[in-house]
Amino acid sequence: MKTTHWLMNSRSLYATLLNLYPREYRETYAVPMMQVFTDQCLSAYQEHGFWGIIRFWLRIIPDLGYTALLEHFTAPTARWGLMEPVANAPLPWKGVILILLPGLVYLVSQIAQLTGQPWYLTVYYRGAFLLIIPVLIVWAITRRFPIWGLIPVGLLFRLVQEIGYQMIVVHPDVFSRNLLLNAVLNLAKVIQADPMVLSLVFIPIIVFLAVRYLKQAGSSRRFGVWLGTFLVLCLTQLIIGIITISTSYQGVYIPVSYHEFWPMFKMSSSWDIYNLTALLLLVFLGTLFTRRHGFYAIFIMVGYILPAMVVGMPWDLDMLPNKAFVVAVLTIALVGYRAILSIVAPIWMSRTPLEKDKKRVILISITIALAIHAVMQFFYPIFYPDHGNVTWTWLASVFFEEGKLISAFLLALSLYHGPIVRRPEKVQELSGMVAQKSPSV
Numbered sequence: 001m002k003t004t005h006w007l008m009n010s011r012s013l014y015a016t017l018l019n020l021y022p023r024e025y026r027e028t029y030a031v032p033m034m035q036v037f038t039d040q041c042l043s044a045y046q047e048h049g050f051w052g053i054i055r056f057w058l059r060i061i062p063d064l065g066y067t068a069l070l071e072h073f074t075a076p077t078a079r080w081g082l083m084e085p086v087a088n089a090p091l092p093w094k095g096v097i098l099i100l101l102p103g104l105v106y107l108v109s110q111i112a113q114l115t116g117q118p119w120y121l122t123v124y125y126r127g128a129f130l131l132i133i134p135v136l137i138v139w140a141i142t143r144r145f146p147i148w149g150l151i152p153v154g155l156l157f158r159l160v161q162e163i164g165y166q167m168i169v170v171h172p173d174v175f176s177r178n179l180l181l182n183a184v185l186n187l188a189k190v191i192q193a194d195p196m197v198l199s200l201v202f203i204p205i206i207v208f209l210a211v212r213y214l215k216q217a218g219s220s221r222r223f224g225v226w227l228g229t230f231l232v233l234c235l236t237q238l239i240i241g242i243i244t245i246s247t248s249y250q251g252v253y254i255p256v257s258y259h260e261f262w263p264m265f266k267m268s269s270s271w272d273i274y275n276l277t278a279l280l281l282l283v284f285l286g287t288l289f290t291r292r293h294g295f296y297a298i299f300i301m302v303g304y305i306l307p308a309m310v311v312g313m314p315w316d317l318d319m320l321p322n323k324a325f326v327v328a329v330l331t332i333a334l335v336g337y338r339a340i341l342s343i344v345a346p347i348w349m350s351r352t353p354l355e356k357d358k359k360r361v362i363l364i365s366i367t368i369a370l371a372i373h374a375v376m377q378f379f380y381p382i383f384y385p386d387h388g389n390v391t392w393t394w395l396a397s398v399f400f401e402e403g404k405l406i407s408a409f410l411l412a413l414s415l416y417h418g419p420i421v422r423r424p425e426k427v428q429e430l431s432g433m434v435a436q437k438s439p440s441v
Helices: 005-020 023-074 093-114 120-142 147-170 179-193 196-217 221-247 258-305 323-350 355-376 379-383 392-415
Strands: none
Touching: 005 023, 093 120, 093 147, 093 323, 120 147, 147 258, 196 258, 221 258, 221 392, 258 323, 258 355, 258 392, 323 355, 355 392
């Protein structure tokens, strides 16, 4: 069929407009997109002549502008993109810098705290809520969750888990005049009185996510081992809690009656179960991000432990002997912990191409960070016995808390895997429709 003047001009214009897409996108999809465009444009011309081509262009232009903008936001190597990972390739530096930003906020605030500026708690209580806002905006616009939003997800989860509803309970006057927020306050009071309520919500979600994962990826020996290890540690901690409540208080034997024991046990075990189910929920929520981001989903777990209180700052350093020694140890521990999670682990992992090497990197980084956290729990009791006593129950508590975190990370390592695949482009869908192919021009 003879090519008309209108078809030739349309093809030429469309070929020019394809330059709006990133170069890598054009190299992959330009040829099939031109073919689909030619077929559909010819079909429109055959059916309705000149006005058919005009209507066709009115449908094409909005879709082309939107998808071109979307690709610039999300293409891994686009100059102003949002950095989606590519399999067996390190992230470009601009993507690494975006990933580092949330951690740097906590690192800078920690350094400010050491110099006497009370920034850290302000950042701890508010930072996650602010950092998640640009992530949600980008997600809403592009419909793709940005890789640099993974750490803020872990931060927000940690904040909500620890103090989100408690802050509402502590400051009820702020919300009491708003009917909607007053309803939230009443719900928060119920949860404060019995955190088991949330645990009962978390458990079916965890089961659903676990079954979903097993159907998609299948079971593995490592998955079973680390899930079992995590649950055994949690169960053992609950048993030790029962023994502690029923026999002693701060290491001193005090018989406890049943009427005294049950309320204490219920509250203690409720909080323990709430914390373990929340952590397990976070691990399985990470599986929702692996299809797009692969093993980078581990950044959610990094964000979860990033704001942790490594050690409490003394109220008055002048009251402690060896002030210079205390300041030096605190500085090394606090800055070291934050720097490993904020800078070392993200850069090292992002610049490592192979997944097996990424797992080794994150395992080394997390092990060092959690080791610092565990050792610092003994700092004041060991060096300043007058400021705290070391008991076997306290030692067990520290051991199991750190053990749960380590086993949760190892469980995540066994879950977050698989090739990183970009969203397949449906080149047959042009301007929201799929037309029957006509004879090519």
